[in-house]
Amino acid sequence: MQETLEFPDLLRLIDERSTAFLAAVAAAPSLDAMVPTCPEWTLFDLVEHMGTGRRSWAATVAAGPRATAKVEAEGAPAVPREREALLAWMAESTRQLLDALREAGPDRGCWVWWGDSQSPATCGAVARHQLQQFAVHTYDAQLTAGDPRPLTEDVALDGVEEFLVTCCATTSAWPHEPATIDYHATEGRSWRVRLSADGARIARLPATTTDEADATGTGTAGELVLAFYDRIPLDSLELAGDRLVFDRIVAWEPE
Structure with a gap:
């Protein structure tokens, strides 16, 4: 496959989508609002899923090729219920993921769940998939806040x-x-x-x-x-x- 996003672009766009995700959560009427595209999830549940998942992926990337399964983050604080604290916790989750990816670089091996696909088991492929996780869940948050927006063209084409x-x-x-x-x-x-x-x-x-x-x-x-x-x-x-x-x-x- 050619014309895929380069690693620095993936990291930059993850950061951009994270900012958009946080803005949507901040604008939503309530953390208890139901997410229309994720049945049975509240907005709080969506943020909890995103934050805990990004911390786990950060730990998995940091573990390198020796990991044989997804690694759970150790010593993670309890997920706060108050909105400002929750937003700060989510921003820190993204920072941990981006720091781990930058430290590893795109070519280092990494445990992935897509074993027999056409996507490699590398940190670059993890970054590529993480961008789409942020893109789709940002859409979920925006929809919950009453302001759904189209995916940006570069993210969507790669997606x-x-x-x-x-x-x-x-x-x-x-x-x-x-x-x-x-x-x-x-x-x-x-x-x-x-x-x-x-x-x-x-x-x-x-x-x-x-x-x-x-x-x-x-x-x-x-x-x-x-x-x-x-x-x-x-x-x-x-x-x-x-x-x-x-x-x-x-x-x-x-x-």
Whole structure:
């Protein structure tokens, strides 16, 4: 894959999305407000998830290649309930993650949960996925605050590819007849998912391709990312071709 965000850009954008996340939490009417896109979670639950998760990833990155599982942060303070203290705690969680990533650099090995995907087990890949975690959960917080905003183009374009190579690609056999799905971002980038006995493999499509896929989904890069993460309905995209392929890949749980 080419044209992915460079490591310094990933860190800068994580910091930017963290700032936007904090602003949305600060603007929300209450920490007890329910998050529409995360059923059964309050805004406090969302911040707790983000903060504890980032501290754990910071510890995992710091542990390096020797870690065989995700590392839980030691000595972490209790999550504060008062909003200003909670915001400071969350900002510190982001700082710990960014410090760990900067110290490690993009090429150092790291434990990851996406073992047989097309995404490597490196700190650079962790940073890439963490950016998308911040982007999507910032959207959740903004929606809760009544001010949802589109994902920024650079984050969203990288996010489409990051989701596909990390969360979709697998060597587990596709349990149906072989199929292809093309995803087209209206910003001018496209990807193909090939589903077969070899699993799900992802490739970026050249602009001149004439080989039609069995199914296609088209939208802005931000819409594609939000649909992938179930923040908006799949039907929010422009869908064409065999809808059964979409139904099957949504229901698929690779072994």
